[in-house]
Amino acid sequence: MSSPFEFSPVKLVYGGEALGFHAGRTILSPRLLPDERAEVEEIRRQKGVVHVRPLRILEPSPERIKPFCAYFGSCGGCDYQHLPYEAQVKAKAEILRETLRRLGKVNWEGSIPAHTSPAWNYRNQAKLKVRADPGGSPALGFYEAESNRLIPIVACPIVSPRLNAVLTALRSGPWLSALAHCREVEVMADDLDEKVMLTLTGSWDAPEEESLAQKLLGEIEGASTVAFTRDSAMKVFGEPHLVYHVEDIAYRVSPGSFFQSARFLLARMVTAVAGMQIGGVAMDLFAGVGLFTLPLAMRFEQVLAVESHPQAASDLAANAGATSRKNVRPITATTFDFLRRCAQMQPDLVVTDPPRAGVGVATLKLLLNLRPRRLHYLSCSPPTLARDLSFLLSHGYQLDSLELFDCFPQTYHIESLARLSCRG
Ligand SMILES: C[S@@+](CC[C@H](N)C(=O)[O-])C[C@H]1O[C@@H](n2cnc3c(N)ncnc32)[C@H](O)[C@@H]1O
Structure with missing residues (x-):
């Protein structure tokens, strides 16, 4: 061929x-x-x-349709700009259904309601790469699909307006030479799209860090935090973290902590995941900085929230400490280790929101020892969701609903929420 x-x-x-x-x-x-x-x-x-x-x-x-962005096809970020947004969402729901059936033998015949987002400027964060262009000068952009060849980018239509303004500023000559030691620049904007946290990964020496940070904080509009990471060390200048509001809850987010990127869907995700119950015990596994933990704390008597990443766990503890009811127990551990040590208790609700690898059968076996009454599984990977649902459905759980959150328009990524309940 x-x-x-x-x-x-x-x-x-x-x-x-x-x-x-x-x-x-x-x-x-x-x-x-x-x-x-x-x-x-x-x-x-x-x-x-x-x-x-x-x-x-x-x-x-x-x-x-004609793709909106000039980089579509070369930049590895988007996959579906040639398809109208409504058709993308419809296609994702069917891909989800088929992936669950093909990989997990999970035959979901019910509807898959979709929570849609504005199709552009929806990301509150971006990870830009810095590489030398063919002429040897540093350039800023994204990788080409399936390669580490850099596509220099002038603007990205899926990131927020503030982040595009930061991108434009950083592309100008003086900044690019200052960032030449950098491999990656992560930018995250707050909920108002005003303040920006920059995390630079690369090789630096201390005096250079300090002066570059002060210049970025003073000259890049909105820059409020500048962090440098090298190996596992991190140094932060300016405000120590970003504060991100979802509805009326303020979350502290430090450089390096995970936070959801779909700026227009956060409130709806929180409502759907945290549910309606008042009273009882909830667990939030893979809790991050506590996006779901804090709303759960308003609905349940006690919440146990588990997170293993040091920065995110420290944000989780601080965010939990700021709640008025003081009914959250933040736990720094892997979900597996937490469940292995967990005393006998039957939670009313377990929220689980793992990375792409999914929860995995070994951890699910431990979770089943607790026999949670209800399980809300938020997944960013249909193949691992298929594996995990298949296990849960053959161990006493039923799938009550399946919803799609289109957190990543124009891309193939599929975020979904499966709600399950214990049959016994
Ligand atoms: C997809 S994020 C979800 C975070 C949070 N639920 C949210 O929506 O903001 C997954 C989180 O799990 C954490 N994590 C990864 N592996 C873990 C493990 N084995 N045990 C506990 N947490 C883990 C990551 O650091 C990350 O914060």
């Missing part, structure tokens, strides 16, 4: 690609839609699947 060939995909699959068949082989292509005809060329074979790239569209799908 080394010469170009004609290809017509049959469906979109998890990962952003379109799948189809040609000459008895499974083909995967980015940036194509079901039923359109395109000329494609092979780029690699992996586990019997032929990965191709589209050369030209011969017959477009009626759904196809």
